[in-house]
Amino acid sequence: xxxxxxxxxxxxxxxxxxxxxxxxxxxxxxxxxxxxxxxxxxxxxxxxxxxxxxxxxxxxxxxxxxxxxxxxxxxxxxxxxxxxxxxxxxxxxxxxxxxxxxxxxxxxxxxxxxxxxxxxxxxxxxxxxxxxxxxxxxxxxxxxxxxxxxxxxxxxxxxxxxxxxxxxxxxxxxxxxxxxxxxxxxxxxxxxxxxxxxxxxxxxxxxxxxxxxxxxxxxxxxxxxxxxxxxxxxxxxxxxxxxxxxxxxxxxxxxxxxxxxxxxxxxxxxxxxxxxxxxxxxxxxxxxxxxxxxxxxxxxxxxxxxxxxxxxxxxxxxxxxxxxxxxxxxxxxxxxxxxxxxxxxxxxxxxxxxxxxxxxxxxxxxxxxxxxxxxxxxxxxxxxxxxxxxxxxxxxxxxxxxxxxxxxxxxxxxxxxxxxxxxxxxxxxxxxxxxxxxxxxxxx
Numbered sequence: 001x002x003x004x005x006x007x008x009x010x011x012x013x014x015x016x017x018x019x020x021x022x023x024x025x026x027x028x029x030x031x032x033x034x035x036x037x038x039x040x041x042x043x044x045x046x047x048x049x050x051x052x053x054x055x056x057x058x059x060x061x062x063x064x065x066x067x068x069x070x071x072x073x074x075x076x077x078x079x080x081x082x083x084x085x086x087x088x089x090x091x092x093x094x095x096x097x098x099x100x101x102x103x104x105x106x107x108x109x110x111x112x113x114x115x116x117x118x119x120x121x122x123x124x125x126x127x128x129x130x131x132x133x134x135x136x137x138x139x140x141x142x143x144x145x146x147x148x149x150x151x152x153x154x155x156x157x158x159x160x161x162x163x164x165x166x167x168x169x170x171x172x173x174x175x176x177x178x179x180x181x182x183x184x185x186x187x188x189x190x191x192x193x194x195x196x197x198x199x200x201x202x203x204x205x206x207x208x209x210x211x212x213x214x215x216x217x218x219x220x221x222x223x224x225x226x227x228x229x230x231x232x233x234x235x236x237x238x239x240x241x242x243x244x245x246x247x248x249x250x251x252x253x254x255x256x257x258x259x260x261x262x263x264x265x266x267x268x269x270x271x272x273x274x275x276x277x278x279x280x281x282x283x284x285x286x287x288x289x290x291x292x293x294x295x296x297x298x299x300x301x302x303x304x305x306x307x308x309x310x311x312x313x314x315x316x317x318x319x320x321x322x323x324x325x326x327x328x329x330x331x332x333x334x335x336x337x338x339x340x341x342x343x344x345x346x347x348x349x350x351x352x353x354x355x356x357x358x359x360x361x362x363x364x365x366x367x368x369x370x371x372x373x374x375x376x377x378x379x380x381x382x383x384x385x386x387x388x389x390x391x392x393x394x395x396x397x398x399x400x401x402x403x404x405x406x407x408x409x410x411x412x413x414x415x416x417x418x419x420x421x422x423x424x425x426x427x428x429x430x431x432x433x434x435x436x437x438x439x440x441x442x443x444x
Contacts, residue, residue: 014095015092018090018092018095019092021090021097022089022090022092022097025088025089025090025097026087026088026089026090028088029087029088030087031085031086031087031102032085032086032087032088033083033084033085034053034083034084034086034099035081035082035083035084035107036053036054036055036060036081036082037053037054037055037079037080037081037082038051038052038053038076038077038078038079038080038081038082039051039052039053039054039059039078039079040052040078041076041077041078046066047066047069048063048064048065048066048069049063049064049069049076050062050063051063051064051076051078053082053099060097060098060099061096061097061098061099062086062098062099062100062101063098063099063100063101064100064101064104065100068101068102068103071103072104073105073114073115073116074105074106074114074115074118075118076104080106081106081107082104082105082106082107083104083105083106083107084101084102084103084104084105085101085102085103085104086099086100086101086102087099087100087102088100113212115219116212116219116246119219119220119221119224119246120246120249122221123221123224123246123249123250124249128224128225128228128249128250129249129250134252134253135231135232135233135252136233136252137202137233137235137252137253137264137265138201138202138233139267140166140169140266140267140272141169141200141201141202141265141266142169142200142201143169143170143171143172143199143200143201143202144162144169144170144171144172144200144202144203144204144265144266145172145173145174145194145199145200145202145203145204145232146158146159146171146172146173146174146203146204146206147174147176147187147190147191147194147203147204147205147206148173148175148176148178148204148205148206148207148258149175149176149177149178149207150173150175151175152178152207152208153208154178154206154207154208154237154258155173155175155206157257157258157259157262158171158204158206158237158258158259158261158262159171160259161259161262161263161266162262162265162266165262165263165266165267165268165269166266166267166268166269166272167269168269169266172199172200174190174193174194176189176190177217178207178217178218179207179210179214179215179216179217180217183217184217184220184222184223185222187205187217187218187223187226188222188223188225188226189226191203191205191223191226191227191230191234192226194230194232195230195231195232198232200232201232201233202232202233202234202235202265203230203232203233203234203235204234204235204237204258204261204262204265205218205227205234205235205236205237205238205247205251206236206237206238206258206261207237207238207239207258208239208258209239209240209243210239215238215239215243215245218236218238218245218246218247218248219245219246219247220246221246223246223247223250224246224247224249224250227247227250227251228250233252233253234251234252234253235251235252235253235254235255235261235264235265236248236250236251236253236254236255236261237254237255237256237257237258237259237260237261237262238258239257240256240257241256241257399435402433402434402435403435405435407432407433407434407435408432408433409430409431409432409433410430410431410433411423411424411428411429411430411431412428412429412430412431412440413428413429418430424443425443426443426444427442427443428442428443429441429442429443430442430443
């Protein structure tokens with residue numbers, strides 16, 4: 001390059017070149033779809049998220065501002081493969097280009113489905129779907145609150161089914177939006193309003209079919225929390241039979257369709273009336289049979305009962321009969337005893353005549369006199385022997401011997417009677433018993 005060419009060439013400043021590259025990139029790639037793996041994902045206090053998007057051969061700095069993050073249905077994580085719509089921009093102070101994401105979703109499964117599964121797992125872990133917390137659906141509700149669109153097909157189907165099955169139960173409609181961002185808060189507010197009014201004992205939450213995006217209001221934590229906190233049991237009838245929403249899992253009973261929700265909420269009134277009539281007829285027939293049986297029992301008991309007068313007459317007859325039998329038995333016994341006495345007297349007079357009795361009496365009197373004489377003689381002989389023995393005993397009495405002047409000497413210490421002077425020694429003390437006293441002496 002010669003000097004002339006150098007003078008005619010445009011000389012860029014760094015800022016100018018950077019700005020032109022920035023304009024070039026932004027004009028060339030206003031928006032693009034891109035896929036890659038998230039890394040270095042951070043969210044500082046500003047609420048914006050900064051991360052890198054990479055594949056096996058390259059890496060690009062990325063940012064997603066807080067306003068765009070509000071529409072995310074999932075939480076990005078490092079290592080997660082995502083796809084999204086972004087625009088290229090260049091950060092002039094450092095000359096780095098970066099992708100600014102407007103929309104992002106997990107690559108593979110749809111973002112809404114991913115968000116649905118994440119919220120389902122979260123709420124299930126909290127116990128909001130547990131069977132034991134499900135409230136019992138009343139068999140015959142007194143009033144039903146219907147939360148659905150006031151103009152949709154679901155409300156017409158439910159009212160049609162309710163009017164056909166049980167027209168006596170009033171249906172009060174709480175109209176809400178069932179699609180779009182505003183639907184979430186309106187549905188949750190309607191559930192809370194129904195609980196605050198307490199005019200109903202059952203709530204039907206319904207919506208017709210649609211895509212997952214159309215049904216998304218029923219897949220939010222806000223609606224699920226309102227259902228979970230409701231004191232009034234809730235039947236959900238959202239979408240078609242194959243559609244399952246978070247509201248279905250949180251509700252106390254899930255119906256496959258709005259029409260099915262009405263059928264599950266209300267009994268068939270005609271069938272119920274028919275059933276009641278059948279049961280009433282059965283009860284009346286059973287009652288009639290029972291009353292007839294009881295009447296028969298009463299009549300049978302009455303036939304067994306006797307009047308007191310009749311009972312007394314029976315006792316009188318019985319007493320008279322027993323009295324007659326007793327009188328006859330006593331008369332017969334007296335006659336038998338009288339006849340036996342007669343025969344005993346006759347036998348006695350025959351075997352023991354009066355002459356023999358007198359003879360025996362004389363013998364007895366003679367024997368009595370002989371016995372008395374023998375007893376008197378015996379007593380006299382015994383008295384004589386007694387007197388003779390007393391005389392001999394008196395002669396042998398020591399007192400009688402002492403009275404005739406004799407005495408008895410005995411050793412005072414041993415009491416031995418002294419019969420020989422050799423029995424004593426000098427200074428022995430002797431006792432001499434006399435007829436009228438005693439003497440104590442000492443041997444010299």
